[in-house]
Amino acid sequence: MGQTLFDKIWDAHVVSSAEGFPDILYIDTHFIHEVTSPQAFDGLRTRGLPVFRPKQTVATADHNVPTWDQHLPIKEALSRYQVDMLTKNCAEFGIELYGLGHPFQGIVHVIGPELGITRPGGTYVCGDSHTSTHGAFGAIAFGIGTSQVEQVLATQCLLQSRPKRMKIEVNGKLQKGVGAKDIILYIISKISAAGGTGYAVEYAGDTIRSLSMEGRMTICNMSIEMGARCGLIAPDETTINYVKGREFAPKGEDWDKAVAYWQTLYSDEDAQFDSVLSFDAADIEPMITYGTNPGMGIGVTQNVPATADIEKAEQPSYTKALNYMGIHDAEPLLGKPVDYVFIGSCTNSRIEDLRQVAEFVKGKHKADNVTVWVVPGSKQVQEQAIREGLDKVFEAAGFPLREPGCSACLGMNEDKIPAGKYCVSTSNRNFEGRQGPNSRTFLASPLTAAASAITGVVTDIREFLSESEFAEL
Template sequence: MGKTLFDKVWDAHVVSSKEGFPDIIYIDTHFIHEVTSPQAFDGLRKRGIPVFRPQQTVATADHNVPTLNQHLPIKEELSRYQVDTLTRNCKEFGIELYGLGHPYQGIVHVIGPELGITVPGRTYVCGDSHTSTHGAFGSIAFGIGTSQVEQVLATQCLLQSRPKRMKIEVNGTLRKGVTSKDIILYIISKISAAGGTGYFVEYAGDTIRSLSMEGRMTICNMSIEMGARGGLIAPDEITFEYVKGREFAPKGEEWDKSVAYWKTLYSDSDAQFDKEYYFNAEDIEPMITYGTNPGMGIGVTQKVPAVAEIEQSEQPSYVKALNYMGLREDEKLLGKPIDYVFIGSCTNSRIEDLRQVAAFVKGRQKADNVTVWVVPGSKQVQKQAIEEGLDKIFAEAGFGLREPGCSACLGMNEDKIPAGKYCVSTSNRNFEGRQGPNSRTFLASPLTAAVAAVTGKVGDVREFLEEAELA
């Protein structure tokens, strides 16, 4: 019987396997940041042991950093303490740190791919659930807890039970205005926020193959939002072209050897999956969430489901979610006024996302009732956006381009959405209080967010595309 892509990569990294016990898996690269690493370093310190392979650990500051005036001391005391602690720990244990002011600083799941640290066929972990992003390159990547961060720092290995395998195939041509973010929000709305629990997902089909690497990263990034352990996509020429020439990517003969190996990374035709789903691209329209988990999503023209349509056991939590969001059953979100727009996060803060937004808002102005934050995912993205003049387009539209960081994806830094306010966000989670205490989040694509920014309300980008065609 053939092997799945997941099994090929997993098996190549098994150090030891014994029936009835988790496998010992070798980790190629360990990403760390300021939030989940301090306790792990303290554990090493107490046990008097070093980081086993510091050259395979990559550190950056992202969650707690401000996105304005990064040259100044961080105002929030806890944020400043966590970033300073990361700096001290990296210096003590000999780990390269891309901290504030470094040209490679940025969100951990943005800098790995753009620097060529993330490549096919490897294993990546980080104390952050959205590590699944790196699976877009045909690698196994997943988030770990703080005790596991310590385990990897100490041994470069991890105890892990092999998850079940799921295939999600999407075929067909996407309609205008529909993006990779809409694909993943649609999938999660169909299988639920818990539908992938216990599985590692491989995304396949000609729709997925047609996506750029940045689009694929968006898909894999949100695998965790369906409860999956992670997601991955088989590498191809699009992958190789993206990786080639990047700072830490293989070079010369090593590049040729690597590509030869990467070309073997696909699921065999007779590989068996534990569960499979099939979707048609033509069925997907621009998506938006209405509730308090990413599975509560609808097409932007659809109505919020009636309570009666929800399984009886889930109705109390469903009503609670609607109450929190200030919405009614059978209500349409189209035309609903909003207060904030956040374009950023490890899901949608790459240069393609910013280009897409800039192309839409060029020559337009943001609505008076809306505050817009555009936050690049890294210093490299910020630099490229400025070189391409995107910052000027944003400024003319009344947006402004901030400095890199996780920003308003989570209420852990200075960028918080005020209580009771509605935010159309390109981030990955809409939990209660995720973007600030009692804030209300609608997840959407960068295009849908751009529409909200210029109209001041939830809108359908396809209406604007149709106008452009008629003009």
């Protein structure tokens, strides 16, 4: 019987396996940031242990950093303390840190791929649930808890049970204005925020194959939002071309050997999956969420479901979510006023996202009632955007380009959405208070977010697509 892509990679990294016990899995690269690493380093100190392989640990500051005036001391005391502790810990344990001011600083799941650290066939972990992003390269990548961060720092290995395998196929041609974010929000809306629990998900089909690497990263990033352990996509020429020539990508003969191996990384035709789901790309329209988990999503032209149509056992939590969001049964979201638009996060803050938004907003201006934050995912993305003149386009449209960080994806820094305000966000979670205490979040694609910023209300991007300059969006 053939093997799945997941099993090929997993088996190549098992150090030890025993019946009835988790496998000991070797980790190729361990990403760390300021939020989930301090207790792990304290654990090493208590036990008198060094970091076992510091060269395979990559550190950056992202969650707590401000996105204005990064050359100045951080204002929030807790944020400043956590970033300072990361600096201290990395210096003490010999770990390279891409901190504020470093040309490689940025969101951990953006810098790994753009630096060529993330590669096909590897294993990657981080104390952050959206580590699944790296699976877009044909790798096993998942988030871990603080005690596991300590375990990997001490041993470069992890005790881990093998998950079940799921394949999700998407085939067909997407409508204009529909992109990777809409695909994954659509899938989650169909299978629920728990539909992938216990699985490693491989995304396949010609629609997935047609996506750029940045689109594939968006898909894999949100695997955790359906409860999956990780998500991955088999590498192909798109993958190889993306990695080639990057800062830490293999060079010369090492590159040739790496590519030869990467070309073996696919699920065999007779590989068995525990679950297989299929979707038609033509059924997907621009998506938006209306509730307090990413599974509560609808096409932008649809109405919010009525409580009576929800399973009886789920009705109390459904009602609670609608009350929190200030939304009524069967209400349309199209045309609903918004207060903030956030374009950023590890889901949608790469240069491709910014280029797409800049192309759309050029010659337009945001609505007066909307505050817009455009936050690049890394220093390299920021500098590229400036070289291409995107910052000038954004500035003219009232979309100021900020400095890199996690920003308004989560309420751990200065970029918080005020209580009761609505934000159309390109991030990955719409939990209660995620973007700030009592804030209200609509998850959407960069194009939907940009269109909503221009009109001041939740907008169907397709309304603009009759205009010739947007015909290819």
